[in-house]
Amino acid sequence: MLSGMISGAISAAIGAASAASKKPSSSGGSSSSSSSSKGSGSVSFDPNFDYAEAIANTTDAAERARLLKERQAKIDAMGLAGKVGSNEAVSVWTQNYRPYWISSGEEDSELGVTGLYDAAAKARLQAFETARQAIGQRLQSQYADIEQSYRQGMTQADVNARRSALGNEEKLAALGLSTGSAYGAPTSGYTETSRVAMDNAYRSDLNNLAAARLDARSAAAQSAADQEASLLSGYYNSEASAALQQAQAALSQYNADRDYSISLAGLTGYLNGMPTMAYQQMQSDWALSQSQMQADAEQTAYERAVERWKTYGYVLPADAALLGVAAGTPTSDQSYRTAQLKLNQIKTNYQISK
Structure with missing residues (x-):
């Protein structure tokens, strides 16, 4: 995350520097080199120029931003990521302080914090889908068992009905109440009544079997739905x-x-690639008195911060401490109007002090 924050601050500084100064540099790079190349985003760079050394030897914020941008274009175009010092490291270099580390970029890191959380999320989703499929498979298996039991019950009901019918005919014949065959028309009222009763009992058995089948399927479906609802709730809670x-x-x-x-x-005098106020003040003491230079530097820094706030529509991370508001605060916020009022007061006090 540190490399991402530094890169974001560098990009912000580049945009601010480009808006504040368009003059070409005399320290080298693409503008003064007879041999230049184009990197990503059509940024020119000199493949033979030592950008890291030039960055360490300059204290001008706009110049450092330009050199960092061209150096990054060189790294991207020539495939130097992971082979030379990262821009995150070089951005804080000075003549006497040069920490060195290599970064291949967050996008290439498979072990980043975000990557680990993404992998865990995929594992949870896969487990959820596997469990849900298992619920569906169990439901289909229960349906198959219910249908098999239903068919067996139908068969047994047919057998029982047939046996009862034949047994009843034999009883009626033994009592002299039936003189025909079991398959012929009834020969007496007893025979007809008996056959109607047997038929009603058979149909009642079939109806009971159908009702039991529907109840079993409904219970199985409801159980599966409850299991899936519980599974889904647990998944959302874990997410x-x-x-x-x-x-x-x-x-x-x-x-x-x-x-x-x-x-x-x-230690370095730079914060996210940008020189701190203390470091700028120390460099400015060579030409102007300490009190006047500090007033000028504060006015310029605050004015540029407010201008960048207006240009970007929100406070950059590098400007948050200076403006006294949170990074990302939009211009629609009341603090922007307060900053404008403070800037006008600074300008008025500066004119009065002359």
Whole structure:
């Protein structure tokens, strides 16, 4: 996450520097080289120029931003990622302080925090789909068992009805109440009544079997639906818990990266690739008195921060501390109008002090 924050700040500085200054540099690079190439985004660079050394030897914010942009284009175009010092490291280089580390970029990292959470989310989704398929398979198996039991019951009902009919005919014949065959027309009222009763009992058995079949299928379907609802609820709960953990981890990492950047700024004089106010003040003491130079520097920094706020529509991370508002605050916020009022007051006080 630290590399992502530094890269974002560098990009913001590049945009701000481009808006504030369009003059060409005399320290080298694509503008002064007779041999230049085009990198990603049509950014020109000199493949033979030592950008890292030039970045370390300049204290001009606009120049550092331009050199960092061209160096990144060179790294991307020539496939130097992971082979030379990363732009995140070089962005804080000075003449006497040059920490070195290599970064292949977050997009190529399969073991990043985001990648680990994504892999866990995929595993949870796969487990959820597997469990849901198992519920469906069990339901189909229950349906098959119910149908088999229903067919067996139908067969047994047919057998029982046939046996009862033949047995009843024999009883009626023995009593002299039936003189015909079991398959012939009834020969007496007793025979007809007996056959109607047997037929009604047979149909009642069939109806009971059909009702039992429907009840069994309905119970199986309801059980499967309850299981799937419980499974879905558990899945959503686990996703919500994982999302909360990821947000908390991201916030903790952000705070750690911010503290590290502030600590590093105290050693190097640069914060996320941009010179700190203290470092700018130290360099400016060579030409102007300390009190006047500090007033000029604060006015310029605040004015540019407000202008970048207006240009981008929101506060850049590098400007948040200076403006006293959270990074990402839109211009529609009341704090923007307060900043404009403060800027006007600064300009008025500056004119009065002349």
